[in-house]
Amino acid sequence: MSRFEVTTLVPAPPPVVFDVSLSVDVHTTSFGHTGERAVAGVTSGMLALGDRVTWRARHFGITWHLTSVISVCERPSFFVDEQVTGPFRRWHHAHTFEAAHDGAATLMTDVVDFAAPVPPLGTLADLLVLKRYLRRLILLRNAHIQAVAAAPDQR
Template sequence: MPRFEVTTLVQAPPPAVFDASLSVDLHTSAFAHTGEQAVAGVTSGRLALGDQVTWRARHFGLTWHLTSTISACTRPAYFVDEQVTGPFRRWHHAHTFEATGDGAATLMTDVVDFAAPLPPLGRLAEILVLKRYLTRLIVRRNAHLAAVVTRRPAG
């Protein structure tokens, strides 16, 4: 089963980065290029332990639906979102948040374990396309999250 990890340094304390990472609204704005929308479950605000959300987005020219749940959550250090239903055989996304230095910055780490449907064709898709594509999506989301969390009000 494929696994990848993305580490991002965000110049904000862990509670702010943690809360932003659970924001449905921030998630949809980060993935505006895919038309991603929360269409069922929690559709705005911040997710919490046990919450479910169904996402609709376009990837590879097709519309996909994925329902995930927050299956573990310890603020401000860790949470997990896992697919309940959707296009993957498995989707497990662990998020960790570690204070750096004086606590003013956060080392955010995403570890994603996933499996495509329809083995052995799915395995080929994982190797040739999906791992790289999904990694780029997480990097893009993290850059957006960092920009939003570190934005300073004018004045």
């Protein structure tokens, strides 16, 4: 099993960043380069506790489907999405939002715990590329969240 953490300062208050982070539409546009889109469950708008969404995207030349559920949701400070079905043996993504700069900004932290599929080949893939690849995807997503949250007319 692997784990990584990414912390991003977003120039907007926690409730705004929290809501932007739970937007299916923002998520989809942040991963446009993978063709990712919601194909089942909640396919647009805001996700909430218990909501499921099935994502379809192309990574490493293969089309993948991953269904996740919002298993914890405590607005505006914390939520968790977890894989229900999909390519990972385990996917647990915790999102925390802490006020910074007197509440005018948010320190957003992503903690991703995952287990690659099909050991031992999946474990080898994780060591060689998967963890680095997933971290880069989270960084791209967070840069998009920064831009959307900082520009209220784009939410």
